[in-house]
Amino acid sequence: MITLFGMILSYIPGWAIFAQAGVAMLVPLLLAYLYKSLYKLVGSGRGQIGYGARTVPAQGPPPLAPEESSARFTGDLQADLQAVKSGIGNNSDVHFRAFTNAKTGAQGVVIHVDGMQSDRLLSMEVMQYLMHEMPPGPQSSVEMAGHRLPFSELREEEHIRDFNKSVLFGHAALLIDGLRCGLLIEMPGAPSRQADEPVSEALLRGPRLGFTEVLSENTSILRRQGLSDQLEMVSFRAGTAIEREIVVAYMKDIVNPDLLEEIKNRICKIDMDFLAESGYIEQLIEDNYLSPFQQLQNTERPDRVISALLEGRVAILLDGTPFVLIAPVTFSMLLQSPEDYYERWLPGTLLRLMRFGASFFALMAPALYISFISFHPGLIPTELAITIIKTRQGVPFPSLIEVLILEVAIEILREAGIRLPKPIGPAMGIVGGLIIGDAAVQAGIVSPFLVITVAVTAISSFSIPMYSAGITLRMLRFAGMLFASVLGMYGTILFFLLICCHLTKLKSFGVPYLTPLSPFRLSDWKDLFLRAPMALMKRRPKMMKTKQSKRRS
Amino acid sequence: MFIRTDDKITATQTAIFLNNTLLGAGVLTLPRSVSKSVGTPDGWISTLLGGAIVMLVVLLMVKISQQFPGKTVFQYSRLLTGRFIGGILSMLLILYFITIAGFEIRTLAEVTLFFLLEGTPIWAVILPFLWLSTYLVYGGINSIARVYTIVFPISIMILLISFVLSLRMFDIDNLRPVLGKGWSPVFAGLKSTVLVFTGCEVTMTLVAFMDDPKKAVKAMLGGLAILMSIYFLTIIIVIGGISIDSAITSTWPTIDLLRSFEVPGFFFERLEFPFMVIWLMQMFCNFSSFFFQSTLGLSQIFKLKVHPIIYALVPLLFISAMLPKSLGDLFALGDTIGKMGLVLFLLVPVLLSVVWLIRVKGLKQHV
Known part of the structure; x- marks a missing residue:
């Protein structure tokens, strides 16, 4: 008994x-x-668990406004004009043009903002109509005005504040004596750039069309992908200081209604003064903001968006940015390029497999280098190990520092390359990559084998078709290096x-x-790894x- | 429903879960232990026989678990035998799981220290591993099953590649004579081959997590069949490769076999490295399984939340891993675990089945 007790004691x-x-x-x-x-x-700031619904469906009832902003038009032209002027009259680019109709003698004011409308169109067509051709009749009736004014874009606005917002956004507006509302008659034609090939997602084969900064153009690009009555777009407005329009696009007969409801829900909870880019939405509605991995895909390519919609995903478009969000996203999507589907299936599959391999290298290569060189030279073939160790003989640093020097240098180079103007970029690549790399080896700071490793890593990370996924892997690479430097292969x-x-x-x-x-x-x-022949792609x-x-069918 | 909220796993996941729970330390040590106890090259017959026996045992476990859908052994043992006895049985089971977990992590640390990280303090190996496993277990059975689904095909692939490439060392004469001394050595070997299947008690909790418990028999036996064929291949390849004498003397015979030849033209030349990689991942799966089982058991017995228990178990597991003082102690612990497994088998599934039979068939009482 005592010996047993002693034995147990000895094990404590x-x-x-x-x-x-x-x-x-x-x-x-x-x-x-x-x-x-x-x-x-x-x-609390995140859409998912935030409180209150600040974003409203654009067609829905307007948000409850405070007292003074709910002021309505009275129908008395002078009073209304005064109210509008007191709201936005201080802006030097807002123009008020009063007129009197030649036939009826009705009084009116056209309000517009510089540069938002074609001046010629405005003066020629609109003013001519208003001053000479507008038929006589009871203009005081809102419905009649609506029926008789021959403009395709015609909206009534009862609240002075909303009216002012729309005028400043670029609508041409019309106030007529006796009408108890303001009329918005032309859509804004703000300057925009031409639809261009997307810079961040270039393809050899595939449509050379990318989204632009104008929401209506983007939605029209999506519509122009083909005839369908199932492509539905619902619009929302978000932003407490400056409102912006968000459009949620999906295929009505394909998308899972629960998913759609969830996405709409999260968008409705966005609470932000201004959404500068779709990245804001992405960060406000994602599931886990502490994860290094992105949970929404961003793309400039309409073809990518359409094929995602056909898979049952949902696209989120924001006014003012060419980047469209696709949700939900899975890891494999980040390594797929639309080209995989445009080329025949064998090259598509091979390229895709290569990308998987490349992303593995981009993530792990420096970590593997460190663990092999510092911890287990015995695990690599003897001759190779001898060669590497020979070239490393003059290097004064442990392999972690050595790798860090070169990795950080190349990250800085890459960052600098993005900022530089196009003609200088490649030159800097040569100076940075070739000369510094070579000089570092000559100076004995790093080993030539490491230069190869880092170069392979960098090139591998370029081959990832999504820029933001590439950043994730770049970031994690450093974490991997730390793990490797502490515990080697383990x-x-x-x-x-x-x-x-x-x-x-x-x-x-x-x-x-x-x-x-x-x-x-x-x-x-x-x-996934393969891109099966089209004939096998029967199901979503x-x-x-x-x-x-x-x-x- | 688009977003799943139930914590259930599919039949495939269950099979992989079972396989990854059990496939681990045995791959490295089985050829030695079985050769030692058999003494003839008939270890492979013992493996098949042992596997068949374990299959029967697991079948019994599945059958009894299926009588209580959605309930784990920790819950239904109390229903069957009462609060007190059920509690004791469950506590024994949990103790058993914790011991296995400690054993696994210690084995891993020993192998890592021996082959990869000489001179590193042992806590530096165990702690990160423990923390990582905590992170995984925190996510519940679904994340665990998903990680296993990733690790499983990688392991199988590399294992098979290693075995195929090891065929160059294979000499059929090392496996002869078959049954040279009759059947008695084969039965003697059973005690070590049944041992590598220890931990199959997880079956009794896994069934509760299946989204379709009717497929449980298929899933469990499928998982065991994969496991058994892997062990069978290991024995055949290792004994055939390095002969039974060196298998007995070597501590980790499988690694010795992989170290003994070079594959020219292959980046690694020796397969020991990729093999170590998958083995480490497999040990991680092993350990996480038992970690999860113990937390689950404790939380169900004492009706506590799972997450505090996970944290509380971390130091306990660490201490249980540090208890063996030497490699000899560790292997002795392994044998003890095997015996514990046998006792627990008699105590838990057999006893529960008997009680169940008496209560349902015999007395026609409501349970």
Whole structure:
């Protein structure tokens, strides 16, 4: 009995073990606390769990406005004009042009903003009509005015404040004596650029058309993809200081209604003074803002958007930006290019496989380099190991510092290359990449083999078709290097498992991020690593739970 | 419903879950332990036989679990045998799971320290692993099953490649004679081959998580069949490659086999590296399974929330991993776990089935 007791006693570990056990518990507790408090901190501004609905459907009732802004038009021209002028009359670019109709003698004012309307059109057509051709009749009736004025764009506005907003946004407006509302008669024609080939997503084969900054043009580009009565676009307005229009586009007969409801819900909860770019929406409605992975895809390509809509996804367009968001997104989408589908299936498949390989390199290559060189030179072939170690002989730093020097240098180069004007960019690439790389080797700061590794890594990360996905991998690469520098190969494996764990937990609007890899959906594998021949692409992705699954009739 | 809220896994996921829970340390040590206990090259027959026995055991476990849909063994054992006895049985089971988890993580640390990270303090290996597993277990059974679905095909692929390339060392004479000393050595080997299947008790909780419990038999037996064929291949390839004598003397015979030859023209030359990679991932899966099972059990017995229990278990698992003082202790612990498994088998599924039979068939009472 005593010996048994003694044996058990001898197995009770020393205090060091207990201290380590305490540390073992503290660290995850601390991390979890940090995570939760970070989440709470930012949580209230996010669409998903925010309170109150600040974004309103554009067709819906106008938001409740405070007392003074709910002032309505009275019908007395002079009083109304005064009210409008007191609101926006200080702007030097707002013009008021009073007129009297030749036939009826009715009084009116045309209001417009410089540069938003074609001046010629305005003076020639509109004024001529208003002053000479407008038929006599009871103009005081709102309906009659609506019927008789021959403008395709004609909207009535009862509230002076909304009227002012629309005028400043670029509508030509009309006030007529006796009307209890303001009329908005022309759509704004603000200067915009030509639709162009998207810079961030260039293709060799495929339409050379990208979205522009004007929402109506973007929606029309989408409509012009083909005839369909199922493509539906619902518009919302968001922004407390400056309102902007958001359009949610989807295929009515394909999209899963729950998904659509969820997206609309989140958009309705956006609470922000101004949405400068669709990136704002992305960050305000995403599932997990602490994840390094993007949960909405952004694209400038209409063909990409349309094919996503046909898979049952939803597109979110914002006025003022050519970048359209696609939700939900899965990991494999970030490595797919529309070209995969335009080329025949064999090259498409090969290119796609290559991209998967490249993204693995972009993520892991420096970490593998560090773990092999610093920890396990015995695991690589002996001759190779000898060669590498020979070239590293003069290098004074441990491999982590060595890799960091070159990686940071190349990241800075890349960042600089984006800012530089086009003619200088390539020159800097040559100076930075070739000369500095070569000089660093000559100077003995880094080994030539490392230059190869870093160059391969950089080139691999360029091959990822989504810029934002590339950034994610670039960022994680440094984390991987840290893991590798502490625990070698073991650390690298832990890092890989960590990413796997994170990705399996991540969801984009309820769709697991790694579908169809895991949860395993074999039927969706036709479009994962492989791009199956068109004849096999009979069904829409199962993961989207679409209303109709067949692609063909 | 577009967004799933239920925490259920499919039949495929269940099969992979079971397989990844059990496939681990055995791949490295089975050839040694089985050769030691058999003494003849007939270890592969013992493996098949052991697998068949375990299949029967698992079948029993599935059958009894299917009587209580949506309930794990921790819940239905109390229904069947009462609060007290059920609680004790569940606690035994949890203790068993924690011991296995500690054993797994310690084995992993020993192998890593031996092959990859010589001179590193052992806590530096165990702690990050433990934390990572905590992160995974925190996500519940669904994230665990999904990670397994990623790891599983990679493991199988690399295992098969390693085995195929090891065929150059294969000599059929190493496996002869078949049944040279009759059947008795084969039965003697059973005690080590059944041991590699320890942990199959997770079946009794897994069934509760299946979205279609009717497929449980198929899924579990499928998972076991994959596992059994992997162990079978391991024995055949390793014994055939390095002969039974060196298998007995070597600590990690499978790695020794992979180290013993070079593949010219291949980047790694020796397959030991990719093999270590998948083995580490597999051990991670193993460990996370048992970690998850113990947290689940504790939370269900004491009706507590899962997340605090996860944190509380972390230091416990660490200590249980640090208890063995030497490699010899570790292997002895492995044997003890095997015996514990046997006792638990008699105690839990058999006892529960008997009680269930008595209560339902015998007395016609409502349970």
